[in-house]
Amino acid sequence: MPSFDLAKVPLRELNQALHNVAAGTNEIDFEVLNPRGAHAVAVGIDAPVTVDVRGNCGYYCAGMNAEATVTVHGSVGPGVAENMMSGTVVVKGDASQYAGATGHGGLLVIEGNASSRCGISMKGIDIVVKGNIGHMSAFMAQAGTLVVLGDAGDALGDSLYEAKLFVRGKVKSLGADCVKKKMKPKHLELLADLLERAGITDVKPEEFTRYGSARQLYNFNIDNADAY
Amino acid sequence: MTYSNPPTVPRQSATFDDYTLSEIRRAAATGIYDIRGGGAKRKVPHFDDLLFLGASISRYPLEGYREACGTNVVLGTRFAKKPIELKIPITIAGMSFGSLSGPAKEALGRGATLAGTSTTTGDGGMTEEERGHSEILVYQYLPSRYGMNPRDLRRADAIEVVVGQGAKPGGGGMLLGQKISERVAAMRTLPEGIDQRSACRHPDWTGPDDLEIKIQELREITDWEKPIYVKVGGARPYYDTALAVKSGADVVVLDGMQGGTAATQEVFIEHVGLPTLACIRPAVAALQELGMHRKVQLVVSGGVRSGADVAKALALGADAVSIGTAALVAIGDNDPKWEAEYQKLGTTAGAYDDWHEGRDPAGISTQDPELMKRVDPVAAGRRLSNYLKVMTLEAQTIARACGKSHVHNLEPEDLCALTIEASAMAGVPLAGTDWIPGKTGL
Numbered sequence: 001m002p003s004f005d006l007a008k009v010p011l012r013e014l015n016q017a018l019h020n021v022a023a024g025t026n027e028i029d030f031e032v033l034n035p036r037g038a039h040a041v042a043v044g045i046d047a048p049v050t051v052d053v054r055g056n057c058g059y060y061c062a063g064m065n066a067e068a069t070v071t072v073h074g075s076v077g078p079g080v081a082e083n084m085m086s087g088t089v090v091v092k093g094d095a096s097q098y099a100g101a102t103g104h105g106g107l108l109v110i111e112g113n114a115s116s117r118c119g120i121s122m123k124g125i126d127i128v129v130k131g132n133i134g135h136m137s138a139f140m141a142q143a144g145t146l147v148v149l150g151d152a153g154d155a156l157g158d159s160l161y162e163a164k165l166f167v168r169g170k171v172k173s174l175g176a177d178c179v180k181k182k183m184k185p186k187h188l189e190l191l192a193d194l195l196e197r198a199g200i201t202d203v204k205p206e207e208f209t210r211y212g213s214a215r216q217l218y219n220f221n222i223d224n225a226d227a228y
Numbered sequence: 229m230t231y232s233n234p235p236t237v238p239r240q241s242a243t244f245d246d247y248t249l250s251e252i253r254r255a256a257a258t259g260i261y262d263i264r265g266g267g268a269k270r271k272v273p274h275f276d277d278l279l280f281l282g283a284s285i286s287r288y289p290l291e292g293y294r295e296a297c298g299t300n301v302v303l304g305t306r307f308a309k310k311p312i313e314l315k316i317p318i319t320i321a322g323m324s325f326g327s328l329s330g331p332a333k334e335a336l337g338r339g340a341t342l343a344g345t346s347t348t349t350g351d352g353g354m355t356e357e358e359r360g361h362s363e364i365l366v367y368q369y370l371p372s373r374y375g376m377n378p379r380d381l382r383r384a385d386a387i388e389v390v391v392g393q394g395a396k397p398g399g400g401g402m403l404l405g406q407k408i409s410e411r412v413a414a415m416r417t418l419p420e421g422i423d424q425r426s427a428c429r430h431p432d433w434t435g436p437d438d439l440e441i442k443i444q445e446l447r448e449i450t451d452w453e454k455p456i457y458v459k460v461g462g463a464r465p466y467y468d469t470a471l472a473v474k475s476g477a478d479v480v481v482l483d484g485m486q487g488g489t490a491a492t493q494e495v496f497i498e499h500v501g502l503p504t505l506a507c508i509r510p511a512v513a514a515l516q517e518l519g520m521h522r523k524v525q526l527v528v529s530g531g532v533r534s535g536a537d538v539a540k541a542l543a544l545g546a547d548a549v550s551i552g553t554a555a556l557v558a559i560g561d562n563d564p565k566w567e568a569e570y571q572k573l574g575t576t577a578g579a580y581d582d583w584h585e586g587r588d589p590a591g592i593s594t595q596d597p598e599l600m601k602r603v604d605p606v607a608a609g610r611r612l613s614n615y616l617k618v619m620t621l622e623a624q625t626i627a628r629a630c631g632k633s634h635v636h637n638l639e640p641e642d643l644c645a646l647t648i649e650a651s652a653m654a655g656v657p658l659a660g661t662d663w664i665p666g667k668t669g670l
């Protein structure tokens with residue numbers, strides 16, 4: 001198993017090795033030691049590899065991931081899995097701001113809490129947070145699903161487009177144009193699938209509340225000016 | 229005795245002129261601000277207010293048709309493994325697919341490639357039309373991140389992190405429902421027909437310290453190959469340039485307030501930002517103080533129309549310029565041949581700016597499949613290339629007259645200003661004097 005000790009080798013070597021993974025190789029399980037808060041760890045991967053990062057990372061860990069499974073055995077700074085395309089990123093600890101920002105696909109699991117702006121501008125990614133999320137989460141979220149087992153902070157889903165939000169705990173407040181919606185069978189199915197993929201077995205889809213866009217701000221209307 | 233008031237000619241108010249009155253009536257009727265495309269239409273101090281001095285006894289010129297005058301420019305020499313080399317110091321600015329039609333994007337790519345320069349994507353992602361037809365393509369990394377994906381990042385030749393635009397420093401993009409066709413909607417992951425207000429701030433960083441980390445991430449993802457530009461609107465050019473350099477930019481793109489836009493509020497276009505002329509010297513000063521002039525390249529845009537404008541921007545210290553509006557005109561925007569149709573839209577050729585409505589008679593700022601057929605990408609590309617070549621020849625003509633063997637050798641000393649304002653902004657003496665307001669004497 002290729003192992004990179006970031007106390008000894010520069011970050012560049014790690015990312016270059018991850019980008020050089022050839023199709024059909026057997027060397028697809030990577031380990032990263034001593035990340036010590038480094039930024040841009042395991043970014044831009046475009047191959048079905050696994051990466052185990054043993055420690056805490058800084059900004060943009062696993063940014064723009066495609067196909068890889070990255071597990072961080074620690075906490076991450078802002079923008080984990082930002083703009084992820086596919087694959088899976090699991091954070092065993094907590095995540096700072098903008099977790100999963102603008103992600104197009106794949107699954108991001110945060111086992112701890114996520115800070116503010118979790119899922120900002122998400123475009124198709126699925127995000128499951130076992131703990132709580134901070135304010136302004138799912139701001140301008142376009143597509144994908146955000147599942148929160150704990151509570152959500154202020155202004156959840158402000159200016160939301162078509163992303164689906166499910167929160168099990170309390171929501172401090174909803175942002176502009178975000179409303180509570182009825183849970184239909186298809187939503188329960190979606191949730192059950194996501195929980196299973198995130199390895200969560202002790203929580204039932206029925207415990208969640210669904211939120212989505214009221215679609216009132218989709219086209220400018222002068223009578224809505226106060227909401228802008 | 230009855231007093232009769234002798235008639236005077238009716239007098240219009242300078243304050244409440246016709247345009248202002250019509251705008252008040254428009255606002256009262258609709259309840260919404262005016263949205264339009266293009267750049268500022270008001271007059272501000274500009275390159276026209278500068279003149280070159282030319283050669284004299286103490287400065288000898290180069291022979292017009294024989295002695296070489298270089299025009300190439302290399303961008304991204306600071307950190308990128310693969311810098312870009314352009315044959316001419318004029319690039320095509322970022323204009324989004326969505327705001328422009330596919331054939332228009334293709335024409336820009338063809339024209340730029342023929343002339344040996346680059347084009348730039350825009351809000352809404354990279355299209356095959358532009359990647360296929362642009363030999364050198366700069367990929368914009370915008371706050372909306374519409375269509376942003378690592379594959380396109382890797383197949384770009386350079387990356388431009390957009391912080392702001394001159395037409396609207398501090399504003400996000402705007403693409404209204406009429407132009408959100410199925411293709412545009414799919415590229416942006418949004419429902420068809422809704423108004424798209426792109427974010428004005430990046431979703432995952434704020435401030436120069438974060439930007440530095442963001443640039444590091446982009447470099448790591450692309451293996452340090454590609455030049456990374458940072459584009460800012462003309463607001464605080466001295467500090468923005470210094471901070472872009474500090475954040476690790478290879479190239480700073482500085483867009484003055486006259487710069488065009490696809491669509492935004494008229495009040496924004498006309499009332500926010502610094503004129504292009506006033507942006508250049510502070511940016512160059514920042515680069516010089518950091519020892520980075522010519523190491524981090526400066527690309528200036530906003531109202532560049534001719535080779536004279538190019539030469540003036542370079543003389544003030546820019547490495548290259550970038551054009552939006554002028555390139556669109558070259559490929560057919562606002563062409564008088566569509567006058568009858570402009571009239572039907574309540575406007576006239578040369579003034580048409582309702583680009584957000586998607587009904588452009590010239591087929592450029594539209595997603596209407598019938599209208600866009602009016603752009604023949606091959607012929608329009610040829611026109612753009614002709615225009616770029618003319619601008620380059622003009623800039624060379626001026627440079628040779630000033631005795632320069634490369635357009636980059638033009639310098640502020642070659643210029644004088646026609647007005648006190650332009651003199652102060654450009655930092656060159658008022659014509660016939662050695663006075664620069666705020667700098668020398670008085």
Ligand SMILES: Cc1cc2nc3c(=O)[nH]c(=O)nc-3n(C[C@H](O)[C@H](O)[C@H](O)COP(=O)(O)O)c2cc1C
Pocket residue numbers: 265266267321322323324327328349350351368390392393394459483486487488489490529530531532550551552553554593
């Ligand atoms: C139709 C149109 C679309 C534009 N779209 C973008 C864009 O997507 N991103 C961006 O940074 N600037 C955009 N701009 C601004 C240009 O990149 C450039 O800054 C400006 O056009 C330069 O000024 P000029 O039009 O006077 O040459 C757009 C401009 C126009 C005219």
